[in-house]
Amino acid sequence: MAEKQLHCTLAAGEHQKAWFAQLRKDVFEKQRPYAIIQADMPFELFHVMEVPVVSNQYWAAIISAKRLSGYYLDALNSMGFHEGLCRYCSLAAASTLANDPEHAPWGGLPKPALLSARLTCDCLQRVFAIWAEAFGSECLFIDNPGAADLPPRWWEFSRYHWRELFEEHRLKFTVTQFQNLIEALERVTGRQFQIDRLRDLMERVNRQEEYFEEALQMICSAPRTPVRMHEQVANVMAAQWKRGSDWAVEHARTFRDEIRNRVRQGVAACPGERLRLMWVGAGIWHDTDFYTAFEEEFGAVFVWSMYLAFGPDGYIRYGLDDPLLALASRTVSMNEQLHNPPWANEWIVHQAKLHRIDAALVLTPMGTRPAATGNRFIERALEQAGIPVLPVVADMVDARDWDPDAMRLKVSEFLRHRVLPHLNSARRHS
Amino acid sequence: MRTSDMKNSDFTAKPRNTIAPIDRLIWHYENPDAEAMAAAAGNVPVVGVTSNTAPWELIRAAGAFPCVINSGNPNYPDIGTFMEEGVFEERIRAIFGAAISGDLQHLSLLLIPRTSEQEYKLYLYLREVARQDPTRRIPPLYLYDMLHTRSPESYSYGLERTLCLKERLEELTGKRIDDAALLYAVRESNSARKAIRKLLSLRNPVPRVTGTEALTLIGASFFISRDEYAHLAGQAVEMIEGRAPVAGKRVMIAGSPLNHRGLHHALEKHGAVVVAEDDWWGSRSAGMDIADGSDDLLKAIFEKYYLDAPSPRVFPFEIADAWFQEESTHGIDGVVFYLPPEDCVVGWDYPRRRRFLDERRIPHLLMREDAGSISEECHEQIERFVNNICIR
Numbered sequence: 001m002a003e004k005q006l007h008c009t010l011a012a013g014e015h016q017k018a019w020f021a022q023l024r025k026d027v028f029e030k031q032r033p034y035a036i037i038q039a040d041m042p043f044e045l046f047h048v049m050e051v052p053v054v055s056n057q058y059w060a061a062i063i064s065a066k067r068l069s070g071y072y073l074d075a076l077n078s079m080g081f082h083e084g085l086c087r088y089c090s091l092a093a094a095s096t097l098a099n100d101p102e103h104a105p106w107g108g109l110p111k112p113a114l115l116s117a118r119l120t121c122d123c124l125q126r127v128f129a130i131w132a133e134a135f136g137s138e139c140l141f142i143d144n145p146g147a148a149d150l151p152p153r154w155w156e157f158s159r160y161h162w163r164e165l166f167e168e169h170r171l172k173f174t175v176t177q178f179q180n181l182i183e184a185l186e187r188v189t190g191r192q193f194q195i196d197r198l199r200d201l202m203e204r205v206n207r208q209e210e211y212f213e214e215a216l217q218m219i220c221s222a223p224r225t226p227v228r229m230h231e232q233v234a235n236v237m238a239a240q241w242k243r244g245s246d247w248a249v250e251h252a253r254t255f256r257d258e259i260r261n262r263v264r265q266g267v268a269a270c271p272g273e274r275l276r277l278m279w280v281g282a283g284i285w286h287d288t289d290f291y292t293a294f295e296e297e298f299g300a301v302f303v304w305s306m307y308l309a310f311g312p313d314g315y316i317r318y319g320l321d322d323p324l325l326a327l328a329s330r331t332v333s334m335n336e337q338l339h340n341p342p343w344a345n346e347w348i349v350h351q352a353k354l355h356r357i358d359a360a361l362v363l364t365p366m367g368t369r370p371a372a373t374g375n376r377f378i379e380r381a382l383e384q385a386g387i388p389v390l391p392v393v394a395d396m397v398d399a400r401d402w403d404p405d406a407m408r409l410k411v412s413e414f415l416r417h418r419v420l421p422h423l424n425s426a427r428r429h430s
Numbered sequence: 431m432r433t434s435d436m437k438n439s440d441f442t443a444k445p446r447n448t449i450a451p452i453d454r455l456i457w458h459y460e461n462p463d464a465e466a467m468a469a470a471a472g473n474v475p476v477v478g479v480t481s482n483t484a485p486w487e488l489i490r491a492a493g494a495f496p497c498v499i500n501s502g503n504p505n506y507p508d509i510g511t512f513m514e515e516g517v518f519e520e521r522i523r524a525i526f527g528a529a530i531s532g533d534l535q536h537l538s539l540l541l542i543p544r545t546s547e548q549e550y551k552l553y554l555y556l557r558e559v560a561r562q563d564p565t566r567r568i569p570p571l572y573l574y575d576m577l578h579t580r581s582p583e584s585y586s587y588g589l590e591r592t593l594c595l596k597e598r599l600e601e602l603t604g605k606r607i608d609d610a611a612l613l614y615a616v617r618e619s620n621s622a623r624k625a626i627r628k629l630l631s632l633r634n635p636v637p638r639v640t641g642t643e644a645l646t647l648i649g650a651s652f653f654i655s656r657d658e659y660a661h662l663a664g665q666a667v668e669m670i671e672g673r674a675p676v677a678g679k680r681v682m683i684a685g686s687p688l689n690h691r692g693l694h695h696a697l698e699k700h701g702a703v704v705v706a707e708d709d710w711w712g713s714r715s716a717g718m719d720i721a722d723g724s725d726d727l728l729k730a731i732f733e734k735y736y737l738d739a740p741s742p743r744v745f746p747f748e749i750a751d752a753w754f755q756e757e758s759t760h761g762i763d764g765v766v767f768y769l770p771p772e773d774c775v776v777g778w779d780y781p782r783r784r785r786f787l788d789e790r791r792i793p794h795l796l797m798r799e800d801a802g803s804i805s806e807e808c809h810e811q812i813e814r815f816v817n818n819i820c821i822r
C-alpha cells in the first residue's frame with residue numbers, strides 16, 4: 001500500500017469506511033433506500049433527495065484493491081460472459097452475481113433501491129440490467145445524446161458559458177432524462193424534489209471545486225509537487241462521490257489547506273523530484289505502489305491524473321438560475337471531455353503544460369477495451385507537444401495479467417532511454 | 431466488404447445482361463462502390479451511410495444517391511495512427527481507413543447514424559483527423575444522432591434530429607424535400623423491402639436458396655437504387671422459386687453483424703443451410719414497410735428507423751430480443767452465436783439468449799473466431815456441431 005503523507009488522506013479513508021458501515025446499517029436495519037450508479041451520473045440529484053449512492057467504479061476499485069477481481073471475473077466468465085467484455089464496469093456486478101457475501105469486501109453490497117447509468121456505450125445498459133435483475137431492483141437509464149459541435153478550448157467556456165458550449169438540444173434532452181430520474185427518486189424516497197436545494201448544492205459543489213482548483217494551482221506552481229498523484233485521487237474522489245455535502249466541501253478545504261502548508265514549508269512529496277509524470281486514464285487500483293516506484297531511482301513523481309484536474313474545469317458552473325440545466329451541462333459531455341477527440345487531447349495537453357509534465361503514461365485498458373478510445377489522439381497530441389509517451393497496456397481492476405516487475409522495468413527503460421535523453425537534449429538547446 | 435471479397439470496382443464492368451438478375455445482384459454486392467461512383471461521375475450527389483439506421487428515403491427524396499459504405503481496407507497502415515487496436519470492429523476500421531485515405535471523396539456527405547457507439551466514435555475520430563489535417567480528402571461528415579432507447583423523450587429527440595437531417599440534405603442538394611418526393615422515395619424503398627421479404631420467404635421453412643447466396647442477393651440492396659434492386663430481386667425470386675429445396679440443417683446466425691459471407695460459407699460447406707441471421711445485413715434488412723398512406727411521411731420514416739431497425743443500442747431486452755426469440759423458435763434446427771474476437775457488446779447478451787435456447791432444447795454453438803479467417807480447428811467444430819444437430 002502506497003505511503004500516505006497527508007493527514008487528510010487518512011481522514012478520507014476513515015470517512016469512507018465509516019460511511020459504508022453506516023450505509024449497511026441504514027439499509028439493513030432501517031431499510032433506508034440507496035442506489036448504485038455509474039461514476040458519470042448526476043450524483044447531485046441523489047444527494048438532494050438524500051439517497052446514498054455507491055458508485056460502480058468506486059466499488060470496483062475496492063474489490064480490486066482487496067485483490068478479489070480475479071475471483072469475481074472468473075465467476076463472471078464461468079457464467080458465459082466472455083473475457084473480452086469490459087471488466088471495470090462489470091466487476092462490481094460480478095460480485096453480486098457471484099452471490100458469495102463471505103468473500104465480498106465489507107460483506108458485500110446490499111440490495112439497492114435503484115441502479116442507474118448513463119448510456120455512454122453499448123455495454124452499460126446490458127451490465128446494469130443484468131445486475132438489477134440479480135438484485136431484483138429497479139434500473140433506470142439516462143440516454144446520452146452525441147455531440148456534433150465541439151468548439152476548441154472547452155475549459156475556457158465551461159464555467160460561465162456552458163449554455164453556448166453544449167448544444168441546446170443535448171442539454172434539453174438531458175434535462176428530460178434527469179426529470180425521469182427525479183421521479184424515480186421521489187418514488188423511492190416518498191420525498192418531493194426541491195429545485196432550491198439543488199441550487200444550494202450546486203453552489204457548494206462550486207465551492208468544493210474552487211478549493212480543488214487552488215490545490216491544483218499550487219501543485220502546478222510549487223517547485224516540487226507537495227502531494228503525490230495517488231493521494232490526490234484518494235482525497236478528491238472521496239469528496240467527489242459526495243460532492244456538495246458539508247463533509248465534502250470541508251474536506252476539499254482541508255486538502256487545500258494541508259497542501260498550502262506543505263508548500264509554505266517547502267515540503268515536497270518526493271524531495272528528490274526531477275521528473276514530473278502524468279497518468280492518463282483510470283488508476284491501476286490493484287497496484288497503487290506502482291505510482292511511487294520510480295521516485296528513488298529517477299526522482300520521477302506522478303503529479304497529474306484526471307481526477308483532481310477535472311473537478312474545477314469539468315464541474316464548476318456559474319449562473320445557476322436553472323440548476324437542472326446547469327447540471328445537465330456538467331454531465332452531458334464528460335465522455336468527450338475526458339476521453340475523446342478533440343476535447344480530451346486538447347485538454348490533456350493543456351494540463352500537461354500547466355503541470356510542467358516531462359513524460360506521460362497512457363493507460364490502454366485491454367480488459368476494458370472500449371475505454372481506450374481516444375488514446376491514440378491523446379498520445380499523438382502529447383508527443384507533438386514535446387512530451388514523450390509510454391502506452392501502458394493493463395487493466396485498471398484486473399490484476400490477472402499484470403506483471404508488476406515487468407511493468408516497472410518497462411517504465412524504467414522508458415524513463416532511462418527516452419525521457420532523460422529527451423530532457424537533456426531539450427535543456428542543451430534552451 | 432473484405433478486400434479479398436471485392437472484384438474490380440470499375441462500374442463500366444457491370445454485367446448488362448438483363449436476363450441474369452442474380453449475377454447482377456452478386457456483382458453489385460461484390461462491387462459496393464460501383465453505383466455510387468457512377469452516380470458521382472454523373473454529378474449526382476452521393477450520400478454514404480455507415481449502417482442501417484439512416485433514413486434512406488430522406489436522402490433519396492433530396493435527390494441524392496444513398497449507399498451504404500462497405501469498402502475499405504481494415505489493415506490500411508495509417509489506421510493504427512489514430513485507432514486503438516482491438517477496440518473497433520473491422521468494418522468500422524475499414525470505413526475509417528477508406529475515409530482518411532481519400533477513397534470516399536466521391537461522397538458529397540458521409541452520414542454516420544448513431545446505430546452503435548462505435549459509429550459515434552468513428553464520427554468524432556474522422557472529424558478530428560479532418561481538423562488536424564485538412565489535406566486529407568475526407569468527405570463532409572454528419573452525425574445523425576437518433577437514440578435507440580424506447581422512451582417518449584428519445585422518440586421526440588429522434589424526430590427532431592430527423593427534421594434537422596432533412597434540412598441538411600436540402601442544403602446539400604439544393605432541393606426541397608416535399609411530400610411528393612417523400613412519397614416516391616417511400617414507395618421505391620417499400621418495393622425493395624417487398625422483394626427482400628419475398629426472398630426471405632424462400633429461405634425458411636423450405637430453403638430454396640443457400641444463406642451465402644441469400645446474403646449476397648439481399649446485401650446488394652444497400653448499394654444500388656432501390657427501384658433497380660426491386661426489379662432485379664423480383665426477377666431473382668422468380669428464378670429461385672423454381673429451384674429444388676436446398677438440403678441441410680437449418681441454422682440461424684446470431685451475434686455481431688456480418689458484412690461478408692465467410693461464416694455462411696463455412697457453415698454451408700459443412701452441411702448446414704443458413705436460413706436466417708439476426709442481422710441488418712440479412713434477414714433483418716427489410717423489416718416492415720413504411721406506411722405510404724401516412725399523413726406525416728417524415729414521422730412515418732423516422733418511426734421505421736426508430737422502431738423497426740436493429741441496433742445494439744435498442745433497449746430494453748424484451749424489445750432487443752424479440753426478433754431472436756421469435757425466429758429461433760420457427761423452423762430453426764440450430765443457432766450459431768458469432769462473437770468475433772473484438773466483441774465487447776453482444777457477449778453480454780449471449781448467456782441470456784443461450785438460456786432461452788437451452789430451455790427449448792435448441793442446439794447452439796459459440797464461435798469466437800473472426801469469420802473472415804476461420805481456422806481448421808474451428809471448421810472441425812462447425813462440422814461436429816452441424817453433424818450433431820437433429821432436424822426438428
Ligand code: SF4
Pocket residue numbers: 086088089120121122123124368370371
Ligand atoms: S465501454 Fe466504457 S463505460 Fe462502457 S462498460 Fe466499457 S468501460 Fe464501462
